[in-house]
Amino acid sequence: MDYAQSLFEAISESAVILDKAGRILDWNQSASTLFGYSKREVLGRSINLVYDRNYPFPKIIKETLPFHKKWLAETVFFRKNGTKGTCRTSATLLTNPAQGKTAALLIHQNISAFKVVENDLKATAESLGANYRQSVAGLLALYPLYTKNSTFREQLERDLRESELRFRLLAENATDIIARVAADGTYLYVSPSCRTLLGYKPEELIGKSAFKYTHHDDVTKLKKALFNSRHRETKSNTTVIYRARRKEGEYRWFETLVRLICDEDTREIREIQTASRDVTDHVLDKKVGMRKQQLAHVFRLSTMEEMASGMAHEISQPLSAIINYTRGCVRHLQSGQHDAPLLTEVMEKAVTQAERAGEVIQRLKNFFCKGQLVKTPCKINSILRETVSLIRHDFTSTKTKVDLAFEKDLPFISADRIQLQQVMLNLLQNAIDAMRDINPGARRIKIETATLNKDTVAITVNDSGPGFSKEVVHKVFKPFFSTKAHGRGMGLAICRSIIEAHGGVFTINPNTSNNSWIRFTLPIE
Ligand SMILES: Nc1ncnc2c1ncn2[C@@H]1O[C@H](COP(=O)(O)OP(=O)(O)OP(=O)(O)O)[C@@H](O)[C@H]1O
Ligand SMILES: [Mg+2]
Incomplete structure (x- = not known):
C-alpha cells in the first residue's frame, strides 16, 4: 500500500474515488462505516447508489471540476440499512499520473447529527416565534392596564409619533385639503x-375657526355635519357640500368628508378630521343643466306666447283697417255715390293692408323655419338622447318612464339640430300632456328609430295616453287647433313645418291607448 493509499484509508472522512463516468473506483473504510456497504459491494457501481438523487458526475468531472477546482454540495444519502443522513460533500479533480487517467475524489463529511440539531433548533425557534407572537398579543390585550408603565407609555408615544408621521406623509402629499379641527371648530392642522x-x-x-371661511348661508349646514350627534353615535362618516371663501374673496364649492373622533365612554368629540375637495365645476355644471332645462321649457312657452300675441296684434291691425276701408266703401256705394277715384284709393289702401297682413304671415312662416335651416350631418339617436335629457326633469316630476328603442348605427342625416330638438320637445310635451289623466305608474313614452328604407329614417313616438282620436287626427296640424284648456294649438303646426323643410313627412296612427303613435321621417344624407 503506497503512502497515498494508506492516507486514503486512514482519514476519518469517508472518501470515494470515481472514474470519469461517475463509477466507484475506490472506497475507504470510513465510507464503508458511513454508508454501510463494503468496498466489494460498491466497486464499479455509480456513486448515486447512496444518494437520494442522481448527480451528473460524468458532467461534473468533465465540465465543472477542471474550472471550479472543487464541487461542493450538501448531499442526502441512504445507508444500506435504509436510514437517512446528510453529508457535506466535496469533489476534487484527481489525475492519476501513472495511468494518465482523470478521476475524482469525493470527501463526505457527515453532518447528519448537526442536521438533526439544526432542525430541532428551527422547530424550537418557530414554536418560540408562535409563543412570542401569542405573548405579544396577550400583552396588547392587557395594554390599557399597562399604560401607566413607562416602557409602555414610551411605546405608545412612539406608535403615536409613527401614526402622526404616516398621517402627515399622506396629508402633505394629498391634493384634497386634509384638516384636523378641534371640537370648537378651530383648525389644529391644515395640509x-x-x-x-x-x-x-x-x-x-391654524388656530382660526373653520366657519370664518364658510359662506354665511352654509354655516348651519356645516355645523350640523361637524357636530351631528347621530354621527357621534353611529361613528359613521358624513359628507357635506358648502361654499368656502378663498383668500381673494371668491367663494368656491367644497365637498368635505367628515370623520368624528369621539371619546369611547362619553362620546364627546375629541377631534374632527376632514378631507375637502373643490367641486365648484361639478356643482355649477349641475346648476347650468337645471337652468338649461328650465330655459328650454320657458323658451318653448314664451316663444309660442310671444308669437301668438305678436301675430294677433300684427294681423289684427291691418285686418281692422281693411274692415274700416271696405265698410267705408260699402257705405259710399249704399248712399248712391259712385266716386270711382275715391273708391279706388280706399280699395288700394285695403289691398296694402291685406298685403301687410300677408307679410306678417310670411314672416311667421319664415320664423317657423323655412329658409333658415342650418343643416349639418347629424346622428339622429344622439339628438334624441340629448332632447330627452333636456326635459328629464319633466319626466321625473310626472313619473313618466321613457323607453328608447334605437336602431344601432343609423346612417347620418342632414338636419338642423336645434330645430329637430324643437320638434322632439313638442312631441314629448304633447305625450306628457296626453297622459296627464292616467295613473302615474302607467305613464310610458317609447321613442323608436329605424331605417324605413335605404333613403329614409323614421322616428316614432308612442305614449300610453288615450291616443289621437279619429275625429281630431285631420286637424291636429292646423295652426291654433287644440283640445287643451290652455293649448295654443301651434306645436304640431310648427313640427310639420320644420319636418317638411327637411324633406320629411308626418304620419299619425289614430288608435286607442298604447297603439296610437306619431311618426316623422327624414331623408338619409
Ligand atoms: N300624444 C298625443 N296624444 C293624443 N292627442 C294628441 C297628442 N299630441 C297632440 N294631440 C292632439 O293634438 C292637438 C294639437 O297638438 P299641438 O301640439 O299642435 O297643440 P297643443 O299641444 O294643444 O298646444 P301647444 O301647441 O300650445 O302645445 C292637441 O291639442 C291634442 O288634442
Ligand atoms: Mg303641443
Whole structure:
C-alpha cells in the first residue's frame, strides 16, 4: 500500500474515488462505516447508489471540476440499512499520473447529527416565534392596564409619533385639503394643499375657526355635519357640500368628508378630521343643466306666447283697417255715390293692408323655419338622447318612464339640430300632456328609430295616453287647433313645418291607448 493509499484509508472522512463516468473506483473504510456497504459491494457501481438523487458526475468531472477546482454540495444519502443522513460533500479533480487517467475524489463529511440539531433548533425557534407572537398579543390585550408603565407609555408615544408621521406623509402629499379641527371648530392642522384650493398658507388657518371661511348661508349646514350627534353615535362618516371663501374673496364649492373622533365612554368629540375637495365645476355644471332645462321649457312657452300675441296684434291691425276701408266703401256705394277715384284709393289702401297682413304671415312662416335651416350631418339617436335629457326633469316630476328603442348605427342625416330638438320637445310635451289623466305608474313614452328604407329614417313616438282620436287626427296640424284648456294649438303646426323643410313627412296612427303613435321621417344624407 503506497503512502497515498494508506492516507486514503486512514482519514476519518469517508472518501470515494470515481472514474470519469461517475463509477466507484475506490472506497475507504470510513465510507464503508458511513454508508454501510463494503468496498466489494460498491466497486464499479455509480456513486448515486447512496444518494437520494442522481448527480451528473460524468458532467461534473468533465465540465465543472477542471474550472471550479472543487464541487461542493450538501448531499442526502441512504445507508444500506435504509436510514437517512446528510453529508457535506466535496469533489476534487484527481489525475492519476501513472495511468494518465482523470478521476475524482469525493470527501463526505457527515453532518447528519448537526442536521438533526439544526432542525430541532428551527422547530424550537418557530414554536418560540408562535409563543412570542401569542405573548405579544396577550400583552396588547392587557395594554390599557399597562399604560401607566413607562416602557409602555414610551411605546405608545412612539406608535403615536409613527401614526402622526404616516398621517402627515399622506396629508402633505394629498391634493384634497386634509384638516384636523378641534371640537370648537378651530383648525389644529391644515395640509399644504390649502394654498392651491383656498389661497391660504396652512399657518394662516391654524388656530382660526373653520366657519370664518364658510359662506354665511352654509354655516348651519356645516355645523350640523361637524357636530351631528347621530354621527357621534353611529361613528359613521358624513359628507357635506358648502361654499368656502378663498383668500381673494371668491367663494368656491367644497365637498368635505367628515370623520368624528369621539371619546369611547362619553362620546364627546375629541377631534374632527376632514378631507375637502373643490367641486365648484361639478356643482355649477349641475346648476347650468337645471337652468338649461328650465330655459328650454320657458323658451318653448314664451316663444309660442310671444308669437301668438305678436301675430294677433300684427294681423289684427291691418285686418281692422281693411274692415274700416271696405265698410267705408260699402257705405259710399249704399248712399248712391259712385266716386270711382275715391273708391279706388280706399280699395288700394285695403289691398296694402291685406298685403301687410300677408307679410306678417310670411314672416311667421319664415320664423317657423323655412329658409333658415342650418343643416349639418347629424346622428339622429344622439339628438334624441340629448332632447330627452333636456326635459328629464319633466319626466321625473310626472313619473313618466321613457323607453328608447334605437336602431344601432343609423346612417347620418342632414338636419338642423336645434330645430329637430324643437320638434322632439313638442312631441314629448304633447305625450306628457296626453297622459296627464292616467295613473302615474302607467305613464310610458317609447321613442323608436329605424331605417324605413335605404333613403329614409323614421322616428316614432308612442305614449300610453288615450291616443289621437279619429275625429281630431285631420286637424291636429292646423295652426291654433287644440283640445287643451290652455293649448295654443301651434306645436304640431310648427313640427310639420320644420319636418317638411327637411324633406320629411308626418304620419299619425289614430288608435286607442298604447297603439296610437306619431311618426316623422327624414331623408338619409
Ligand atoms: N300624444 C298625443 N296624444 C293624443 N292627442 C294628441 C297628442 N299630441 C297632440 N294631440 C292632439 O293634438 C292637438 C294639437 O297638438 P299641438 O301640439 O299642435 O297643440 P297643443 O299641444 O294643444 O298646444 P301647444 O301647441 O300650445 O302645445 C292637441 O291639442 C291634442 O288634442
Ligand atoms: Mg303641443
